[in-house]
Amino acid sequence: MASTDPSRPNLVLVLTDDQGAWALGCAGDPDLRTPHLDGLAERGVRFTKFFCTSPVCSPARASLLTGQLPSQHGVHDWISYHHAGETGQDFLAGRTQFTEVLAGAGYRLGLSGKWHLGANDVPRPGFVHWYAHESGGGPYYGAPMFRDGVLEHDPRHLTELLAEDACAFVDAEAGRTPEGPEEPFALCLNFTAPHAPWAGQHPERWTDLYRGRELAGCPQPEEWHPWSYLDDGGVPLAAAGDPQESLIGYYASISAVDEAVGQLLGRLERHGLTESTLVVFTSDNGFNCGHHGIWGKGNGTFPQNMYDTSVTVPAIMAQPGRVPGGRTSDALVSAYDFFPTLVEHLGLDHPADPSLPGRSFADILAGGDGAADGGRERVVVFDEYGPVRMIRTREWKYVHRYPHGPHELYDLAGDPGETRNLFGSDEHAGRAADLAAELDRWFARYVEPEHDGARLPVTGSGQRERIRPGTGPGAFAPPYPGVRPVPYPPLGEA
Structure with a gap:
């Protein structure tokens, strides 16, 4: 039993x-x-x-x-x-x-x-x-x-x-x-x-x-x-x-x-x-x-x-x-x-x-x-979705999009709804750089290079194949056919 x-x-x-x-x-x-x-x-x-x-x-x-x-x-x-x-x-x-x-x-x-x-x-x-x-x-x-x-x-x-x-x-x-x-x-x-x-x-x-x-x-x-x-x-x-x-x-x-x-x-x-x-x-x-x-x-x-x-x-x-x-x-x-x-x-x-x-x-x-x-206090979590990676502390969130952005920085203590992207502001440039460096170090520690998603063309439209050397780009479906999102703003804008 x-x-x-x-x-x-x-x-x-x-x-x-x-x-x-x-x-x-x-x-x-x-x-x-x-x-x-x-x-x-x-x-x-x-x-x-x-x-x-x-x-x-x-x-x-x-x-x-x-x-x-x-x-x-x-x-x-x-x-x-x-x-x-x-x-x-x-x-x-x-x-x-x-x-x-x-x-x-x-x-x-x-x-x-x-x-x-x-x-x-x-x-x-x-x-x-x-x-x-x-x-x-x-x-x-x-x-x-x-x-x-x-x-x-x-x-x-x-x-x-x-x-x-x-x-x-x-x-x-x-x-x-x-x-x-x-x-x-x-x-x-x-x-x-x-x-x-x-x-x-x-x-x-x-x-x-x-x-x-x-x-x-x-x-x-x-x-x-x-x-x-x-x-x-x-x-x-x-x-x-x-x-x-x-x-x-x-x-x-x-x-x-x-x-x-x-x-x-x-x-x-x-x-x-x-x-x-x-x-x-x-x-x-x-x-x-x-x-x-x-x-x-x-x-x-x-x-x-x-x-x-x-x-x-x-x-x-x-x-x-x-x-x-x-x-x-x-x-x-x-x-x-x-x-x-x-x-x-x-x-x-x-x-x-x-x-x-x-x-x-x-x-x-x-x-x-x-x-x-x-x-070790549990105060940091990490996420990824293909070339999009995130580091989140209790008070801050930084999102990095490889290779060109746009990137995001949120003050979660003052803006828990994540409505104001602070990336690109001089006032918070140091914090963004520190979080980006910590994000990079953490992923470098754990990523298996042959499965690294940072340079993969992941669009959210589906994955067809297991990732193996030489099969990465062809493993992913193209963007949703016939539908395009509104062009996103340039790097640094909300």
């Missing part, structure tokens, strides 16, 4: 798709209804400044699994080809993933949902259950799903299907009778929600929660960001021609996830596994629903943006008895810190890898404030 030992807990990782850190009721949105996730936050710790490593799905997921940067594992954009079948390719082949470490420690692994790292039909090592989306997303009804290598098209709503599948996995693991000691399980419940499409994609019991409401938490701007991809009607492409209707669908899809999480938590409680299961809820990357005049994430603009709304994600971690509840932490932590944190909290015998940039924040899970961490 599953583990009933809190010191060797089961793991449930719930990963959503394109959910901003702001998009939870407990994060302050006045309209969004997420009672089960709000309750999970009350039972654990909610991180208010948890950063993805790249503001787009595939590289962010690859970094969460490996603890590596995109310029180490070589996934720099969302994967647009080699999804399944004869042409399927594993984009992380040869890269150690935390799932493999769990399997080596005796965990039984299950996947319900999105993988989106190539060869999605092929169960990865250690997985005893594999129910994976064929690609990376799409319509919620009749989604193409591989169940242990066999393609299925169930007509029901995908979020409900994934909840049903995940609960069945927990039931099966709880009911197993092993010949030896208890065997913990690790479940990856990877929703495609709240990713587009939105309009007409969700049952009325969820859309009716928001229809006819002002949804004041996400006011739509009078003008769109000048770097946005716009349709013929002057509306961002991601908003599908109707920002209000898309917002209703976005909110509804999150409430659907909340309901699913409630079902799964109830199943853990029914089997007496609540105290012996670490539950993690997070997302691959952030999202803007009108924030900064953008609909979308990092590739909602060109050049790609690094606004906090694009690079911060919700993050809740709970295990009653081991993770003191009712807390929020404003420590700056990143998805590249997740791998070593799991190793420490789960008590896995896995040596630290000096080539990985992350540091464990298990001390925060245990009730600390994050100041210990081996004498």
Whole structure:
């Protein structure tokens, strides 16, 4: 059966798709209804400044699994080809993933949902259950799903299907009778929600929660960001021609996830596994629903943006008895810190890898404030999206775009909304130079040259091939056909 030992807990990782850190009721949105996730936050710790490593799905997921940067594992954009079948390719082949470490420690692994790292039909090592989306997303009804290598098209709503599948996995693991000691399980419940499409994609019991409401938490701007991809009607492409209707669908899809999480938590409680299961809820990357005049994430603009709304994600971690509840932490932590944190909290015998940039924040899970961490305060995080790189401290953010810019500098203490780009001002030239130098040193320390994204033509339109010597430029899709963003201002202008 599953583990009933809190010191060797089961793991449930719930990963959503394109959910901003702001998009939870407990994060302050006045309209969004997420009672089960709000309750999970009350039972654990909610991180208010948890950063993805790249503001787009595939590289962010690859970094969460490996603890590596995109310029180490070589996934720099969302994967647009080699999804399944004869042409399927594993984009992380040869890269150690935390799932493999769990399997080596005796965990039984299950996947319900999105993988989106190539060869999605092929169960990865250690997985005893594999129910994976064929690609990376799409319509919620009749989604193409591989169940242990066999393609299925169930007509029901995908979020409900994934909840049903995940609960069945927990039931099966709880009911197993092993010949030896208890065997913990690790479940990856990877929703495609709240990713587009939105309009007409969700049952009325969820859309009716928001229809006819002002949804004041996400006011739509009078003008769109000048770097946005716009349709013929002057509306961002991601908003599908109707920002209000898309917002209703976005909110509804999150409430659907909340309901699913409630079902799964109830199943853990029914089997007496609540105290012996670490539950993690997070997302691959952030999202803007009108924030900064953008609909979308990092590739909602060109050049790609690094606004906090694009690079911060919700993050809740709970295990009653081991993770003191009712807390929020404003420590700056990143998805590249997740791998070593799991190793420490789960008590896995896995040596630290000096080539990985992350540091464990298990001390925060245990009730600390994050100041210990081996004498290193966690005050700096880094992000990248192809040739766009970011360094962020508590008070400042610097964004560098290779090779020509434009670059950005924000005083987050005085301008938390990132509305005034201070790059190019004489007053802040020294600070910009210092941050740029620190950014350069950090990436120089960790980047694998053959996977370095700083000179790659990553446009946000998709990645077709694994990055290998000689294949870099051809690995990326061209910009969105027939659509051009408004020309961005010259270097130094806001």
